[in-house]
Amino acid sequence: MAEKTGKMLRDFCRPDRMALVVYDMQVGILHQLKDGAVITGKVKTVLNAARRAGFPIIFLRHLSMPKPLMGRFQMRQAMTWQRTDDPEAVHPWFLRDSPGFAIAPELEPSANEAILDKITFSAFEGTPLAIILRDLELTCFAICGVATEIGIDPTVRQGCDLGLVPIVIRDACGAGHAEAAERALDNIAFMGDAILCSVEEIVSEMGH
Numbered sequence: 001m002a003e004k005t006g007k008m009l010r011d012f013c014r015p016d017r018m019a020l021v022v023y024d025m026q027v028g029i030l031h032q033l034k035d036g037a038v039i040t041g042k043v044k045t046v047l048n049a050a051r052r053a054g055f056p057i058i059f060l061r062h063l064s065m066p067k068p069l070m071g072r073f074q075m076r077q078a079m080t081w082q083r084t085d086d087p088e089a090v091h092p093w094f095l096r097d098s099p100g101f102a103i104a105p106e107l108e109p110s111a112n113e114a115i116l117d118k119i120t121f122s123a124f125e126g127t128p129l130a131i132i133l134r135d136l137e138l139t140c141f142a143i144c145g146v147a148t149e150i151g152i153d154p155t156v157r158q159g160c161d162l163g164l165v166p167i168v169i170r171d172a173c174g175a176g177h178a179e180a181a182e183r184a185l186d187n188i189a190f191m192g193d194a195i196l197c198s199v200e201e202i203v204s205e206m207g208h
Contacts, residue, residue, distance in 0.1 A: 008195050012140040012165055013205035019056040019138050022047065023123060023145030023152055025107055026061055028093055028100020032176060033146065039174035040104050042199050043144050046172050047107060049203040056136060057113040059103055060123045060145070064092035074119070122154040130162055140165040142202060144172035149180035153188065160193040167195045169202055 012018050025043055030036035050057055065074055067090065078090045094101045096117075109115055116127045123143075124130050133141060141159060143152055143166060152173055156166040168188060175181030188194050 006201070009167065009197055009201060009205050010208070012167065012195070013142070013202060013208075015054045015056070017138055018140040018142055018167070019058055019133060019136070020046065020050040021123060021129070021141050021143045021145075021155070022057065022059045022107065023143055023155065024060055024062050024147070025104050025145045026094065026100060027102050027104060028098070029062070029146055030104055030174075031100070033174050035174060036146075039146060039172065040106055042169075042172040044106055045199055045203060046142075046144055046169055049206040050142075051110070053206045055206065056132075056138070057109070058129060058132065059107075059109050059113060059115045060127070060129075060151075061101065061103065061115060061117050062094050062151075063096060063101070063117040063119055064094040065119060066092060066095065121151045122158045123151070124155065124158045124162065130164075133164065138164075140167060142167040142169060144169040146174035146176075147181070148173040148175045149177055149184045153184040156188055156194050157191075160191070165195065166193070167197060167202065169199055170196055172199050 022043060030040060033039065070078065075087055075090065079087065082090055084090065103109060114132065116129060118127050120126050141164060143155060145152065156168060159166045170185060189196055
């Protein structure tokens, strides 16, 4: 199985076939994770390899709406995540230009890299990500970042439905809930549409 995975990874891990998607590596999210610094280091290793090899790179950021623009769903979601029954107690965590909204400074996007903002969990919903990949004639995307159980899982699922091959870099994907993240990864593996690999494996292929 490892040999088969390696061959598939080799087939797709080329700048003319694959982009790197860096998901929600934002200061305010990473501060909520016990291993935020570790995940940042792993993502930086992948990012540096992708930059050296000339892969297209796209960052995602989660954006909160100001309270007057929160509809019923967004307000309910914010109340759930902030563990309150009082709408008045809700504070938008990721307002544009707030400190927590910024991408981790260690990963500073370059002028040649895209930054897409979203209010959804799938990186494809409401963003031009699919259009960008299609316009570049890419068939695959590698994904790393946070959080596995919240945003990376639905991004992988929607990417598959769009006919793309996702590569999930397992040890460069952080989680807020370890058990939920493992369930998500197990289900991605069970579905069989995505390729799962390690930082070491994809960095090695990027260097070829």
